[in-house]
Amino acid sequence: MTAPPGSRPPLDPDALATGLVPLGLTLELVATTASTNALAAEHVRAGASPGLVVVAEEQTGGRGRLDRRWETPPGTAAVYSCVLAPEVPAASWPWLPLLTGLATARTLRRHGVDGGVKWPNDVLVDDRKISGILVERVDGPRGPVAVVGVGVNADLREDELPVPTATSVGLVTGRPVDRTALLVGLLTDLVAAHEDWVAVGGADRLRAAYARECVTVGRQVRVALPGEQELRGLARTVDATGRLVVRTDDGQDVAVAAGDVVHVRPRPAATPPSAGFLG
Structure with missing residues (x-):
């Protein structure tokens, strides 16, 4: 799905759901929500299983670190929260936002954006923020899980940027953004990174990779x-x-x-x- 210049088509729910099936993920797509992380956390407390992904067309009260707000007007961002249950010691969980940043940067490179990770939870392009990450531990009936929230500025114009130090995929590439394909790529790389991290059983390889790509x-x-x-x-x-x-x-x-x-x-x-x- 390639959008003509200036258009902002909605996400394709069928293509998005189909893309998540091989990843073992289940989709909840909502038109608008205050926060995908908060909505995912509600589902976890109600008994939802790991693998749930909440995606929103519009986020009106998303939260970043230090309680900063992350708002996403309709059609301008790729925003998701994914519920994961890492089978690693609890002491290793602080690696999750760093791992997610690496996975996000990898996806963006395939979409023509050469970004680097800023410790602990951002992706930057030439020192301008293109993505923010918030990982929260939530305790549910099945035990503790991680809600991994990611927001990518996909198709924001210069006059729509929340701050002058931000940017978007469309601004960097000069091309329309297929947000459905971008979201499938983001989640594919997140799942691959998570599985690799768990399989390796330690953070040494992740640590070396992060240090190489960390612009901090x-x-x-x-x-x-x-x-x-x-x-x-x-x-x-x-x-x-x-x-x-x-x-x-x-x-x-x-x-x-x-x-x-x-x-x-x-x-x-x-x-x-x-x-x-x-x-």
């Missing part, structure tokens, strides 16, 4: 920490638990598990795509 590593950063504290220094790497390791001006390495990261200066050199995980 190698840059001077400012990290806003809980409690109105701030950390400044060089983002050196990501450790075995997915934390960002920042070397401060006094030479101390500090591992950050959560924080709002601002890139202070450009990365010194481009990073090639990973050749291992998600290959």
Whole structure:
């Protein structure tokens, strides 16, 4: 399905559902919702099984990290929440948003967008945000699951961007965006990344791949920490638990598990795509 310039056709529910069948996923497509993550969480608490995917044409009150809002006007974004039950130790679950970022960046490359992951939960193109990720643990009757929420700016015009530092697939490529195909690709790569991560049984390969593609590593950063504290220094790497390791001006390495990261200066050199995980 190729859209003519300027048009924004709705998602194709039949093609979307058919694309999810080989992945073992089930689709709930809604016209509008406040938050796909919140709706998926409601279903989990009511007994829904892992593999449920909630997709919305319009999201009016989506949530990002630090309770930021993520609104998506109809026809402009690819927004989904997928329920997963990772068979890995709970201590490894913080890798999920990082893994999801890698999978999202891989899909976008196939759609003509060369993006990189920003720790811990964004995909950027030339320092402009094209995708945001929010992963939440939800306890249901079947036990704890992860609700993996992803929003990609698909067909937003320049005057529709929420902030000047955002961009969209259509703006980058200059072409109409098939949001149905984009969503199937996003979920295909998410499932493949999740299965690879679980099968490997550890984060070493994922860690190496993430460090190669993370546009935060190698840059001077400012990290806003809980409690109105701030950390400044060089983002050196990501450790075995997915934390960002920042070397401060006094030479101390500090591992950050959560924080709002601002890139202070450009990365010194481009990073090639990973050749291992998600290959």
